[in-house]
Amino acid sequence: MSHPKEFDAGRPVVLRGGTVLTMDDAKQVLPGCDVLVVDDRIAAIGPDLTGPEGTVEIDASDGIVMPGMIDTHRHMWQTVMRGYGADWTLTQYFVWYYLEWGKAFRPEDVYAGNLLGAIEAIDAGVTTTVDWSHGLQTTQHADAAVDALQDVPGRFVLAYGNLAQAPAEWTTAPEFRDFVGRRITGEDMLGFQLAFDVTGDPAFPEKPAFEAARDLGVAVTTHAGVWGATGDDSIRLMHDHGFMTPETVYVHSASLAADSYHRIAATGGSVSVSTESEQSAGQGYPPTWALRAHGIPVSLSMDTTVWWSGDLFSAMRTTLGVGADRSREHLEAHAKGETVTHAALRAEQVVEWATRGGARALGREGDLGSIEVGKKADLVLIKNDRSPVMFPLLNPYGHVAFQAQRGDVHTVLVNGRVVKHDHRLLGVDLAAARRTVEQTVEHLRSTLGDEAWEKGMNPDVSETTILDNPYTYTDYHSASTHGH
Numbered sequence: 001m002s003h004p005k006e007f008d009a010g011r012p013v014v015l016r017g018g019t020v021l022t023m024d025d026a027k028q029v030l031p032g033c034d035v036l037v038v039d040d041r042i043a044a045i046g047p048d049l050t051g052p053e054g055t056v057e058i059d060a061s062d063g064i065v066m067p068g069m070i071d072t073h074r075h076m077w078q079t080v081m082r083g084y085g086a087d088w089t090l091t092q093y094f095v096w097y098y099l100e101w102g103k104a105f106r107p108e109d110v111y112a113g114n115l116l117g118a119i120e121a122i123d124a125g126v127t128t129t130v131d132w133s134h135g136l137q138t139t140q141h142a143d144a145a146v147d148a149l150q151d152v153p154g155r156f157v158l159a160y161g162n163l164a165q166a167p168a169e170w171t172t173a174p175e176f177r178d179f180v181g182r183r184i185t186g187e188d189m190l191g192f193q194l195a196f197d198v199t200g201d202p203a204f205p206e207k208p209a210f211e212a213a214r215d216l217g218v219a220v221t222t223h224a225g226v227w228g229a230t231g232d233d234s235i236r237l238m239h240d241h242g243f244m245t246p247e248t249v250y251v252h253s254a255s256l257a258a259d260s261y262h263r264i265a266a267t268g269g270s271v272s273v274s275t276e277s278e279q280s281a282g283q284g285y286p287p288t289w290a291l292r293a294h295g296i297p298v299s300l301s302m303d304t305t306v307w308w309s310g311d312l313f314s315a316m317r318t319t320l321g322v323g324a325d326r327s328r329e330h331l332e333a334h335a336k337g338e339t340v341t342h343a344a345l346r347a348e349q350v351v352e353w354a355t356r357g358g359a360r361a362l363g364r365e366g367d368l369g370s371i372e373v374g375k376k377a378d379l380v381l382i383k384n385d386r387s388p389v390m391f392p393l394l395n396p397y398g399h400v401a402f403q404a405q406r407g408d409v410h411t412v413l414v415n416g417r418v419v420k421h422d423h424r425l426l427g428v429d430l431a432a433a434r435r436t437v438e439q440t441v442e443h444l445r446s447t448l449g450d451e452a453w454e455k456g457m458n459p460d461v462s463e464t465t466i467l468d469n470p471y472t473y474t475d476y477h478s479a480s481t482h483g484h
């Protein structure tokens, strides 16, 4: 039954008898329920469904069927350096990529990182990933990034960026426009955004980049509210010039004053929270508590596997409790001598942020992010018959947020196609990906030399370079991003 060839012909698929987290408006949880997929769509939801002739059966009993997860901010090109920066601060990250070694990445290295990042995403049930691709020094790098995304059967959004140049420079270059014309065809599996940051420089040097985005009709995604880099001045400039729109995605959005949250809320944008990143790198406290208070829509992201894990189970878990929202709530209460008796943030909410929240951020709520008839069949089955952690299955949202791991991702469908089944990726050559990645690691190691390579991975705290601003196209320093 589980032979991969069964899935090759685009045959209908039924996920039989799982607990279905629909994430629809009514937040229906349907035990013992089937989900029928025909072509690229969800065709039916209900008990004992009969599919068309030739429907492939997948046993979902004792498992959870949920919408494919959506990561709205991942620097996929950095996947080739998995775990390298585990002990970095944000400053050390900026020094390594922005000032010293980011330029060492050739197009084939961006390809290698994106390939591994894309495979990793679908393996973990992340069916849509925004590739926050700020390593695109040339359009040859951008072609390589897209080549990799198209070599893996996931859904991706290329958020085009270039940390080596000013946003006004690369967004207005003829070769960039040529790239957009050649590679961004409106095809459903590859979305497009512009990715750049706003320094807060009163001259607003990023203005032409916003105009380019408006001209192309695409959303801007921007690291906002990052201590030491971007802050309230950045938000104010965007707002004053009319560039804050409902499509804008603000990444992190920690270290911001209430005024900035008001501006985000009033203009309808959303925030991509990367809790593991904010907890450890220093952008500011993970801001879900502030976003909930201001009614700002939230999606989740993992940022980069150069430090952290690349799966949204970790994002849900850390955002909910281990380090962020509930932790802060308890600490604030204790400081006042009080006790939190009822948790404000519920497991259901972080599952919603990891699925529908991402769809909303990308303007895809109409066809992604929930399990409803007629929507795209981007689906995840969490089921592991060999795991003692898969039963009893009493609280499905709690199970997803606190119990499940990427190893429990049994089956993944993207656009109606089974890309993982029985814990094995289908149509993915992992050995070839490994060889590609190894070539890039060898290139980086030999370019840096052994000493710089080891020193980069094991930063000496006492010799940390002091960096006020990673954006070398302006000398601007803001009190709102540095405190004084």
Ligand SMILES: [Zn+2]
Pocket: 073, 075, 132, 223, 251, 303
């Ligand atoms: Zn980032």
